[in-house]
Amino acid sequence: MEPLILALGWLGLYAPLALGAVGSMIGCARAGSAACGALLEVEGGYGRYIGVAAMPSSQTIYGIVVTMALRRELTLENSPGIFGLGILVGVAMLYGAIALGDACASSINVSKSKLEVFGISLAPAALVEGFSVFAFVFALVLAAAIPK
Amino acid sequence: MAEPYITLVSSLPYLPPFERAERSPITRLRLEQRLHNLEPDDAKQLAIAEALVSWRMSLAKPKTDKDMVLRYRAAVQEISQPALREFIEFRIDQQTIMAGLRQSKTVFESAFLEQVSGASRWAGFIASHWDIPDFKLAAVYPWIPEARNYLENNDACGLDRLMMNIIWRRLGKIAESNRFGFEAVFAFVFKWDLLQAWLARDAVQAKSRFQELINEVKNDH
Incomplete structure (x- = not known):
């Protein structure tokens, strides 16, 4: 039983980073695909679309910080606490990250035709x-309560 | 993958409502280049559906409704995408009702049924309510009385606008159901077809476009 509990602890320790990275991969791929499509339709401002496509990478960063905490x-x-x-x-x-990728893809899709909605389309x-x-923040707060 | 056509959908321009459009935002050539990103099976199904129920193909449809039904029955076997199949059925229903409205004053219900039998699910129902002006279908299709009025007044333009609006709204809903999927792609293609057909109706614009093409040809040589 003890090794199982310790294994779950390891699982919980690495889960924020690993799952965050998986989400970022999917989210960035979706938003990036939309950005690539939009590049065919717009005449300039390409960096704007690629920048938005990178937004889902933030979940990996949060995952790194939580794993370190x-x-x-x-x-x-x-x-058990670390696992949960x-x-x-x-x-x-x-x-x-996946939902963020979808929201970014939608934002890119609409703003390519109507640039003036670019800012507001990022609200979702x-x-x-x-x-x-x-x-992320409450994970950090609760991590401090787990015994060292 | 639920949304396999994110890149393709994002590469398609915004289509303005056809009644307000001044020009087509994308040419057929450019559209076909973008559609090369479709999976082969999806592309094949889209081509079949276009040949069957696109607005402009319907102008060049077979001479009789019976021929159209035969073509429909052969083609629909090839369609496996549920949303596309549903749209085809919607268009066939619409065309069957229109055929009924056009013919109800001139032919017997038996002749009508013989022609359209096997196409729309409403064929038998229409024939059994042949003498009722809206075939008792106005509750399901609220546009029937308006379409009948246009037919009675020989207002072909008004009738086209009504039919196109109905199809346009339907396609809008289909595209919303899967914004980056095959549904969004085929909805765009059929909307683009409607837009092209509507723009082609404008005599002044057609003349202007014709002049542009003449000028382009002159400049090229």
């Missing part, structure tokens, strides 16, 4: 990012 010597006392916190924040980062993406930040 959870990093400690794994024991039977702290492994790490897995849940990892899932939040995974889904957040900003909202999704906001929820990721909530999950």
